[in-house]
Amino acid sequence: SYELTQPPSVSVSPGQAASITCSGDHLGDRYVCWYQQKPGQSPVLVIYQDFRRPSGIPERFSGSNSGNTATLTISDTQTVDEADYYCLAWDTTTLIFGGGTKLTVL
Amino acid sequence: QVQLLESGPGLVKASQTLSLTCTVSGGSISSGTYYWSWIRQHPGKGLEWIANINHRGATYHNPPLKRRVNLTIDTSKNLFSLKLSSVTAADSAVYYCARVLNSREGVDVWGPGTTVTVSS
Numbered sequence: 288s289y290e291l292t293q294p295p296s297v298s299v300s301p302g303q304a305a306s307i308t309c310s311g312d313h314l315g316d317r318y319v320c321w322y323q324q325k326p327g328q329s330p331v332l333v334i335y336q337d338f339r340r341p342s343g344i345p346e347r348f349s350g351s352n353s354g355n356t357a358t359l360t361i362s363d364t365q366t367v368d369e370a371d372y373y374c375l376a377w378d379t380t381t382l383i384f385g386g387g388t389k390l391t392v393l
Numbered sequence: 394q395v396q397l398l399e400s401g402p403g404l405v406k407a408s409q410t411l412s413l414t415c416t417v418s419g420g421s422i423s424s425g426t427y428y429w430s431w432i433r434q435h436p437g438k439g440l441e442w443i444a445n446i447n448h449r450g451a452t453y454h455n456p457p458l459k460r461r462v463n464l465t466i467d468t469s470k471n472l473f474s475l476k477l478s479s480v481t482a483a484d485s486a487v488y489y490c491a492r493v494l495n496s497r498e499g500v501d502v503w504g505p506g507t508t509v510t511v512s513s
Contacts (some may be wrong), residue, residue: 288456317496318496318497318499320498320499320500322440322500324440329489329503329504329505329506330440330489330500330503331503332499332500332501335497335498335499335501336497336498341501373439373440375499375500376496377496380445380453381442381453381454381455381456382430382432382442382445382455382493382499382500383442384439384440384441384442385439386439387439387440
């Protein structure tokens with residue numbers, strides 16, 4: 288079965304850029320979405336179709352996908368960005384989530 | 394603005410069937426544009442997709458759960474439902490219903506989630 292691998296944790300200082308990766312076999316051939324989840328809340332879509340931002344998502348969120356790796360980048364990271372982040376891709380008719388990355392801003 | 398709301402028992406006994414309903418408001422579940430999905434999250438863990446259903450009742454399952462999962466849709470009541478049979482403590486989780494667009498746009502609307510605990 289298809290798997291997506293994320294680092295368990297990433298740390299960043301406020302104002303710096305944070306990059307969270309999602310790896311899978313030929314992932315660049317699939318579309319990737321990214322979700323932000325804060326404690327006790329439902330996930331929120333922050334990136335779809337590899338790099339597109341939904342309405343209301345700050346411009347500091349960006350995405351890319353090539354080869355075997357998709358990357359979510361948060362530029363000028365703010366304390367409010369501290370959360371868990373999950374990547375999502377489809378494998379034919381099934382949805383596959385990455386294991387999640389806890390982003391710490393300190 | 395479409396909203397989803399999960400409902401159902403918060404406590405289920407082991408070996409019994411977990412039953413949850415997702416009521417959709419602010420939009421029609423009959424739209425052929427979307428899939429309707431169940432996703433769960435074990436305590437302190439990541440997201441696990443369970444299954445999708447479309448407006449015609451066609452279903453798509455996560456293979457490890459397929460044998461125990463039954464999804465139905467009621468377009469007259471604008472809701473869809475999940476039944477998970479033979480539950481164990483490993484099925485204790487927060488269960489989310491969600492709207493899925495397609496492989497490009499993914500899951501775009503989530504319910505608030507409902508916590509289900511399986512007791513022995």
